[in-house]
Amino acid sequence: MTKQRIAIFASGSGSNAMNLIQYFKNHFSIEVGFVMSNRNTAPVLEKAKNAGVKTYSFSNKEVADADFLIALCQKENIDWVILAGYLRLIPAAFSAQFENRMINLHPSLLPNYGGKGMYGENVHKAVLANNEKETGITVHYVNAEFDKGRIIAQFRCEISKDETVSSLQEKIHQLEHNYLPKIVETEILA
Numbered sequence: 001m002t003k004q005r006i007a008i009f010a011s012g013s014g015s016n017a018m019n020l021i022q023y024f025k026n027h028f029s030i031e032v033g034f035v036m037s038n039r040n041t042a043p044v045l046e047k048a049k050n051a052g053v054k055t056y057s058f059s060n061k062e063v064a065d066a067d068f069l070i071a072l073c074q075k076e077n078i079d080w081v082i083l084a085g086y087l088r089l090i091p092a093a094f095s096a097q098f099e100n101r102m103i104n105l106h107p108s109l110l111p112n113y114g115g116k117g118m119y120g121e122n123v124h125k126a127v128l129a130n131n132e133k134e135t136g137i138t139v140h141y142v143n144a145e146f147d148k149g150r151i152i153a154q155f156r157c158e159i160s161k162d163e164t165v166s167s168l169q170e171k172i173h174q175l176e177h178n179y180l181p182k183i184v185e186t187e188i189l190a
Contacts, residue, residue, distance in 0.1 A: 003027070003029050003030060003031045004029060004030050004031075004079045004080060004188050005030075005031055005032075005033040005076065005077050005078050005079050005080070006020075006024070006030060006031070006032055006033060006078065006079065006080045006081070006082055006184070006188070007032075007033050007034050007035075007036060007073060007076065007078045007080070007081050007082070008020055008021070008032060008034075008035045008036070008048075008081075008082050008083075008084055009035075009036050009037070009038075009081060009082070009083050009084070009086040010035060010036075010037055010042065010044040010083075010084050010085045010086055011037055011038055011039055011042055011044075011085055011086050011087040011088070012039075012042055012043070012044060012085045012087075012120075013042075013043045013044060013047075013085075014035070014042065014043055014044025014045075014047050014048065014084070014085070015085075015173065015176075015177070016084035016085055016105060016176050016177070016180055017035055017044050017047075017048060017084045017085070018044070018047050018048070018051065019176075019177050019180065019181060020032065020082060020084060020180065020181055020184065021035075021048060021051050021053055022051075023181035023185070024181070024185075027185075029188075029189065030184075030185065030188055030189075032053050033054070033076045033077065033078050034053065034054040034055060034056055034076055034078075035048040035053055035054070035055050035056070036055070036056040036057070036058065036063075036072070037055070037056070037057050037058075037086075038057075038058060038059070038060050038063045038086075038087070038088050039057070040057040042057070044085075045057055054076075056072070060088065063088055064088070064089075064091055065091065066091035066092070066093035066094040066097070067093070069091065069094045070093070070094060070097050073097075073098075079101065079188075080098070080101045080102070080103070080184075080188055081098050081101065081102040081103075081142075082102075082103050082104075082105075082184055083102070083103065083104040083105065083142060084105055084180070085105070085119075085120075086104075087119055089116075089146060090102070090142055090144070092144035095142050095143055095144055096144075098142070099141075099143075100141055102141065102142040103139060103140070103141060103142065103152065103183075103184060103187060104139070104140055104141075104142050104147070104149065105137060105138075105139055105176060105180050106123075106137065106138045106139075106140065106147050107119070107120065107123050107124070107135075107137055107172045107176070108123045108127065108135055108136070108137070108138065109134075109135060109136045109137075109138060109154055109156065110138040110140060110147050110151060110154075111147070111148075113126050113127060113135075114138075114146065114147030114148070115146045115147055116146050118146075118147070120169075121165055121169065124165045124168045124169055124172070125165055127159070127168065128159070128163060128164075128165065128168065132159055133158065133159055134156050134157065134158050134159055135156070135157060135159060135168065135172070136154055136155050136156035136157055136172075136175060137154065137155050137172060137175045137176055137179065137180075138151055138153075138154050139151075139152045139153045139154075139179070139180060139183045139184075140152055152183060152187060153179070153183050155175045155178075155179050157171045157172070157174075157175060
């Protein structure tokens with residue numbers, strides 16, 4: 001049986017990318033084909049390389065070119081694309097090529113706190129500034145707009161009265177690490 005191959009796109013430290021790499025390391029039907037970043041200094045590249053995964057780094061101009069990304073994924077026989085802390089808008093023709101086969105992780109309960117510029121600490125600061133009682137993560141399919149694709153799953157956590165950006169970020173990381181690999185696996189094997 002041929003394994004389903006995933007590409008992970010990430011822009012930063014890569015904790016979720018590494019979590020996916022570990023989860024699928026000896027999986028019976030899913031494997032990580034490569035990790036790609038739009039930042040050649042992103043720590044995720046070195047971490048993935050150290051884990052034995054092929055890596056690519058491209059300029060923002062290159063990753064804005066749908067044909068370039070499609071050719072890369074075809075060359076690497078990629079079946080699914082997972083965005084794990086990837087901070088660039090996906091070209092419309094590329095998301096169309098991977099319709100219902102491209103998944104994003106977002107650190108809020110969409111549609112709240114989504115869209116351009118809403119990532120990482122920016123989301124957590126906005127959530128706290130609005131005195132929200134709960135927040136969480138959303139795993140969703142990708143379309144041509146930031147954070148507007150069909151929602152696959154959401155997981156929630158309470159916000160305590162003395163919550164800080166740092167403590168909230170830790171709660172969100174726990175949800176991400178606990179649920180993202182399982183949701184990706186479920187969607188791919190469905």
